[in-house]
Amino acid sequence: MDFSAVTKPVERLLATAQNGLEVLRYGGLETGAVPSPFQIIQSVPMFKLRRYFPPDVRPGAADPGPPVLMVHPMMMAADMWDVTRDEGAVGILHRAGIDPWVIDFGSPDKVEGGMQRNLADHVVALSEAIDTVKTVTGRDVHLAGYSQGGMFAYQTAAYRRSKDLASIIAFGSPVDTLAALPMNLPAGVAAGAADFMADHVFSRIDIPGWLARTGFQMLDPIKTAQSRLDFLRQLHDREALLPREQQRRFLASEGWIAWSGPAISELLKQFIAHNRMMTGGFSIHGDLVTLSDIDCPVLAVVGEVDDIGQPVAVRGIKRAAPQADVYEYLIRAGHFGLVVGSKASNQTWPTVAQWVKWLDNAEEMPDGVVPMGLPSADHPEGGVSFTTRVTHGATAATEMAFGVARSAADALVAANKSARTLVIETARTLPRLARLGQVNDHTRISLGRIMSEQARNLPNGEALLFDGRVHTYEAVDRRINNVVRGLIDVGVRQGAHVGVLMETRPSALVAIAALSRLGAVAVLMPPDVDLAEAARLGGVSEIIADPSHLEAARQLETRVLVLGGGENRDLHLPEDSDVIDMEQINPDVVELPGWYRSNPGLARDLAFVAFTTVGGELVARQITNFRWALSAFGTASAANLGRGDTVYCLTPLHHQSGLLVALGGAVVGGSRIALSRGLQPDRFLQEIRQYGVTVVSYTWAMLREVIDDPSFSLVGSHPVRLFIGSGMPAGLWKRVVEIFEPAQVVEFFATTDGQAVLANVAGAKIGSKGRPLPGAGHVELAAYDADDDLILEDEQGFVRKADPNEVGVLLAHPRGPVDPTAAVKRGVFAPADTWVSTEFLFRRDEDGDYWQVDNRTAVIHTERGPVYGTPISDAVGRLDAVDLAVTYGVDLGGQQVAVTALALRPGGSIPTADLTHALADLPVGNPPDFVHVVADMELGASYRPMAGPLQVAGLPKPARRNSWYLDPDTQTYKTLTVAVWTELSSGQGEPDTAADPS
Incomplete structure (x- = not known):
C-alpha cells in the first residue's frame, strides 16, 4: 500500500499550519537574514545619514570606490535599499566596488515636528547630506533615488545647480507627471483633483503608514491580490517562500512610514496640479528652481510595465533638463521590481554599478544604457498599455476583462477630450465674465480689493516672483497693508493723486496696490519722460520713489516718499530734507483714522493715470477701476489663466500693458506674477524656466529683441503656452509661434478708455485682432468713405453698418464713464442711442473676425x-x-x-x-x-x-x-x-x- 498518498497531504497541511502560525505570530517567516552593516555619519532631526560597509580608513586601506547616495520615497522606509543583504542594492553595489550611502528621513510621526515637514525640507536635507558625503569622501556624489526619491534627486540637483554631483540615477521617477498617470487618469481631472486635495484635504490631515501601504497596493489591486494568493498557495513550502520573504514582509507591513500632510499637499500642488517638474518655477523655501539647471549626466531606469512611474512620465526628464546628457535603461519590470527582487539584483544594480564606474574611470558604458531620445510629435508616447500588463501578469483572463473595461474608458475619454477641455475652461471663465457683467458704476472693485480677496482665499498661495524668490499672497497683502498705514501716517488721503516713480520691482507693485486700497490715485510716471510735465498733467501732490529715482524725484516741487530698497539702506539725506523714508515708519503704531475704509474704490472712480506720447507730446490717460477690471477680467478669461499659470511681465508697471494685462490678468486669475527687470535677452530663457513661465506679456515688436539676439538659442522644452499683448507684427508673430511651438499668441486690441476690447483668442489667423471679448461691451463697424473721411448713412439717415471686408470705423456702445475727450455720437443705429467712436478703422471678415486697417487720421x-x-x-x-x-x-x-x-x-x-x-x-x-x-x-x-x-x-x-x-x-x-x-x-x-x- 502506498502511504504517501495519505501522508503527503497531511504533511502539507501540518507545514501550512506551522508556517501560518509563525506568520500570524511574528508577521512573517524567520529567514535568518542579517542586515548589512552601516555607520551613522550624520544625525540631525530631519535625517540620519548611513554609510554602509564603512571602509577601513587606515593609511594604505583599499579605496571604497565612488560614493552613491540613495534616496527613498517619503512613504517608504530607508531599509528598502537593504531588504536582502545578498540581493539588495547596498550589498550588490559594495561587492562591485561602490561606496553605498543612504539618507534616512525616519518616520515623521515619531519625530518631534515631523508631521509638519514639507517637500522643501526634504530637498534641503538631501542637499545637506550631499555636502557631508562630499566632505567625507572628497569625491563628487552619484545621487540615486527610487520613485519620489528620484524626484527628490532631480529637485535637489536643480536646487544645487548640480554642484558636487557626478550623476543622477532615477528609478521609475515621473517628471512629466501629467503625461501619464496611474490608472490612466485624465490629466485635467487629476490636476483639478490634486489642487482640491492639496487645499482642502491634506492641509488638515496626514497619512499614517498603514494607509500609505494600502494606497500603494491599491494602485495595482490585481497584482496585490495575486501576490497574496501565491503566498497562501505556497505556505506549505518554506524553502520556496524564504527567498522572497523579506521583500514580502517589507511590502506587506515593515516598509511603510507615515507621510506628513504638508509634504503631500506640496507634492500634489507643485508637481501634480501644476506639473512644475516640467515647467520649472517650483519653490524651495522661497527660492525658485528649475530642472533646466541640471547639467550632470542622468540615468533614468524605466520600467516597461510600470503603471506608477509610467515610461512617458519618466522620460519627461529629457525635455525638462536640456543641458544634461540623459540616458535610459529599459527593464521589463513593474514599479517596485525596478529596485527590489530578482530582476533588480540581476539587471538593475549591476547596470548601476557599471554606470558609476563608466563615469568615474571611463570604463565601458553598460549594456542596455542608451541616450534617451525625444518623443516624436507625430507619434506621442502614451502610458503603459494594458496589453503589456496583461502579458506581464499571471491572471490573464481577469486582467483581460479589466483591460477591455479600461480600453472602453480610454475610448470614452478620447471621444470627449474636447468636451472636457471646454467644460474645464468654461468653469473657470464663466464666473469671471459673470462678475464683469455685474459691474456697474457703484460696484466696489479695484486692484487692492481683488488682491485682498486672493490673500483671504489662498494666503499661502504663491503670488509674486522676483529675482529668483517667491512671495505668498499673505506676505504681499501684509506688506500692502503696512504701506497703507505708512501713507496714512504721512497724510495721504482717499482721492489724492500720488506719483509712483519706481523701477519694476515688488515695492512698486505694493505701492500701486496700497494706493488702490487707500482709494487714492496712482499716477504712473515713466522715468524717461519730462517728469515735471507728467507731475503737472497727473495733478500729483506727492511722489513715491525708490532709492534709485530719489534724486530725480527731488528735482520736482512735490513731497517725496521713499519706499523699498531694503530697510537698512542709507539714503544720505540732509537734516533739512523734506523727503520721508517710508521704511522707517512702524505700521504697528499707526492708528487708522475714522474715515478710512479698506478698498473703497467704485468702478466709476479714477484709479490710475498713465502716460503716452502722441506726436511728440506727453498725454495723460485716465484709467478707472472699471477700465482696469475690464482688462484684468478680460485677460484672465481670454488667456484662461488659473493658479497653475505664471505670467511674465516684461513691460514695466508704469506701462498700461504691464498694469492692465500682465498684473491685472494674473491677480484676477489667481496666477503668479513674475516681474522682470526690463527686457534682457540674456535672462529671458533663464527666467522663463526658473519661474516656470506659462504666459508672457509683450507689446508690439518687443519679442524681436529676444529671438533676434545672437545669444538666443532655445534648446529643449519650455513651459510657455501663451504670449499675450498687442501690436505684434505679423511676421514676428509667425516666427514666435514657430520657435516656441506649441505656444500660441493671444493678440488684444483695446482703446485707452476700454470701451472697445477685441481679442484673437484662437490665434489661428495671424494678424487678426479677433472678436469682441465677452463682457467687454458691444462694438459695431460703421461704413466709412476714406476719400471723403465720412461715416456713411443709409436711406433713413442712420449710420450704415459695414459689410464683410468693407472698411469701417469701430464704434463702441459705452459702459461706465465716458472720457470727456471721446468722440460721442448719438442716434447712430437707432433713435437716441449713444456710441463712442474709437477713430480706428477695421474690416470684419466673413467669419466675424476683426482686422485693424489704420487710424482714421493716419x-x-x-x-x-x-x-x-x-x-x-x-x-x-x-x-x-x-x-x-x-x-x-x-x-x-x-x-x-x-x-x-x-x-x-x-x-x-x-x-x-x-x-x-x-x-x-x-x-x-x-x-x-x-x-x-x-x-x-x-x-x-x-x-x-x-x-x-x-x-x-x-x-x-x-x-x-x-x-x-x-x-x-x-x-x-x-x-x-x-x-x-x-x-x-x-x-x-x-x-x-x-x-x-x-
Whole structure:
C-alpha cells in the first residue's frame, strides 16, 4: 500500500499550519537574514545619514570606490535599499566596488515636528547630506533615488545647480507627471483633483503608514491580490517562500512610514496640479528652481510595465533638463521590481554599478544604457498599455476583462477630450465674465480689493516672483497693508493723486496696490519722460520713489516718499530734507483714522493715470477701476489663466500693458506674477524656466529683441503656452509661434478708455485682432468713405453698418464713464442711442473676425486712392526676410505718396517678384508707391516702429536691390533707379549714389 498518498497531504497541511502560525505570530517567516552593516555619519532631526560597509580608513586601506547616495520615497522606509543583504542594492553595489550611502528621513510621526515637514525640507536635507558625503569622501556624489526619491534627486540637483554631483540615477521617477498617470487618469481631472486635495484635504490631515501601504497596493489591486494568493498557495513550502520573504514582509507591513500632510499637499500642488517638474518655477523655501539647471549626466531606469512611474512620465526628464546628457535603461519590470527582487539584483544594480564606474574611470558604458531620445510629435508616447500588463501578469483572463473595461474608458475619454477641455475652461471663465457683467458704476472693485480677496482665499498661495524668490499672497497683502498705514501716517488721503516713480520691482507693485486700497490715485510716471510735465498733467501732490529715482524725484516741487530698497539702506539725506523714508515708519503704531475704509474704490472712480506720447507730446490717460477690471477680467478669461499659470511681465508697471494685462490678468486669475527687470535677452530663457513661465506679456515688436539676439538659442522644452499683448507684427508673430511651438499668441486690441476690447483668442489667423471679448461691451463697424473721411448713412439717415471686408470705423456702445475727450455720437443705429467712436478703422471678415486697417487720421490719401498702413505691414511681414515694416506718407509735388520702409532680418534679401506678389492682393486699400529697405528702424518706448524719423527723410533713395517703385502701368514693383528717382522727385534734392552707383 502506498502511504504517501495519505501522508503527503497531511504533511502539507501540518507545514501550512506551522508556517501560518509563525506568520500570524511574528508577521512573517524567520529567514535568518542579517542586515548589512552601516555607520551613522550624520544625525540631525530631519535625517540620519548611513554609510554602509564603512571602509577601513587606515593609511594604505583599499579605496571604497565612488560614493552613491540613495534616496527613498517619503512613504517608504530607508531599509528598502537593504531588504536582502545578498540581493539588495547596498550589498550588490559594495561587492562591485561602490561606496553605498543612504539618507534616512525616519518616520515623521515619531519625530518631534515631523508631521509638519514639507517637500522643501526634504530637498534641503538631501542637499545637506550631499555636502557631508562630499566632505567625507572628497569625491563628487552619484545621487540615486527610487520613485519620489528620484524626484527628490532631480529637485535637489536643480536646487544645487548640480554642484558636487557626478550623476543622477532615477528609478521609475515621473517628471512629466501629467503625461501619464496611474490608472490612466485624465490629466485635467487629476490636476483639478490634486489642487482640491492639496487645499482642502491634506492641509488638515496626514497619512499614517498603514494607509500609505494600502494606497500603494491599491494602485495595482490585481497584482496585490495575486501576490497574496501565491503566498497562501505556497505556505506549505518554506524553502520556496524564504527567498522572497523579506521583500514580502517589507511590502506587506515593515516598509511603510507615515507621510506628513504638508509634504503631500506640496507634492500634489507643485508637481501634480501644476506639473512644475516640467515647467520649472517650483519653490524651495522661497527660492525658485528649475530642472533646466541640471547639467550632470542622468540615468533614468524605466520600467516597461510600470503603471506608477509610467515610461512617458519618466522620460519627461529629457525635455525638462536640456543641458544634461540623459540616458535610459529599459527593464521589463513593474514599479517596485525596478529596485527590489530578482530582476533588480540581476539587471538593475549591476547596470548601476557599471554606470558609476563608466563615469568615474571611463570604463565601458553598460549594456542596455542608451541616450534617451525625444518623443516624436507625430507619434506621442502614451502610458503603459494594458496589453503589456496583461502579458506581464499571471491572471490573464481577469486582467483581460479589466483591460477591455479600461480600453472602453480610454475610448470614452478620447471621444470627449474636447468636451472636457471646454467644460474645464468654461468653469473657470464663466464666473469671471459673470462678475464683469455685474459691474456697474457703484460696484466696489479695484486692484487692492481683488488682491485682498486672493490673500483671504489662498494666503499661502504663491503670488509674486522676483529675482529668483517667491512671495505668498499673505506676505504681499501684509506688506500692502503696512504701506497703507505708512501713507496714512504721512497724510495721504482717499482721492489724492500720488506719483509712483519706481523701477519694476515688488515695492512698486505694493505701492500701486496700497494706493488702490487707500482709494487714492496712482499716477504712473515713466522715468524717461519730462517728469515735471507728467507731475503737472497727473495733478500729483506727492511722489513715491525708490532709492534709485530719489534724486530725480527731488528735482520736482512735490513731497517725496521713499519706499523699498531694503530697510537698512542709507539714503544720505540732509537734516533739512523734506523727503520721508517710508521704511522707517512702524505700521504697528499707526492708528487708522475714522474715515478710512479698506478698498473703497467704485468702478466709476479714477484709479490710475498713465502716460503716452502722441506726436511728440506727453498725454495723460485716465484709467478707472472699471477700465482696469475690464482688462484684468478680460485677460484672465481670454488667456484662461488659473493658479497653475505664471505670467511674465516684461513691460514695466508704469506701462498700461504691464498694469492692465500682465498684473491685472494674473491677480484676477489667481496666477503668479513674475516681474522682470526690463527686457534682457540674456535672462529671458533663464527666467522663463526658473519661474516656470506659462504666459508672457509683450507689446508690439518687443519679442524681436529676444529671438533676434545672437545669444538666443532655445534648446529643449519650455513651459510657455501663451504670449499675450498687442501690436505684434505679423511676421514676428509667425516666427514666435514657430520657435516656441506649441505656444500660441493671444493678440488684444483695446482703446485707452476700454470701451472697445477685441481679442484673437484662437490665434489661428495671424494678424487678426479677433472678436469682441465677452463682457467687454458691444462694438459695431460703421461704413466709412476714406476719400471723403465720412461715416456713411443709409436711406433713413442712420449710420450704415459695414459689410464683410468693407472698411469701417469701430464704434463702441459705452459702459461706465465716458472720457470727456471721446468722440460721442448719438442716434447712430437707432433713435437716441449713444456710441463712442474709437477713430480706428477695421474690416470684419466673413467669419466675424476683426482686422485693424489704420487710424482714421493716419490714412494716406494718394491719387490712386487711400493707402492703409496695417494691411501693407501684414502683407510684407509674411516674407521671411522682413523683420519690421512701417508705412507713411510723403509730400511729392503737393500730392501724398505712400512709402513703406522695411527692416530685414540678418542676411535677408527680397526678390522684386516676391515683393510684387506680396502686395498684389491686399484685402483693402492700395499698395504703396515706394518700398525701400532701411538699415535700422527706430522703435518707441513700447517697441512700436516709428515712422516719424523716416518721414522726415522724404522719398527713398535709389538702390539696386533695396529700393522699388510701383509701375502704374503694370501694377508691379520695379527697381528705383537714379533716372526714375530724378523724374519723380523733382524738388527732393540730389540722390546719394555713392554707396550704390545704380
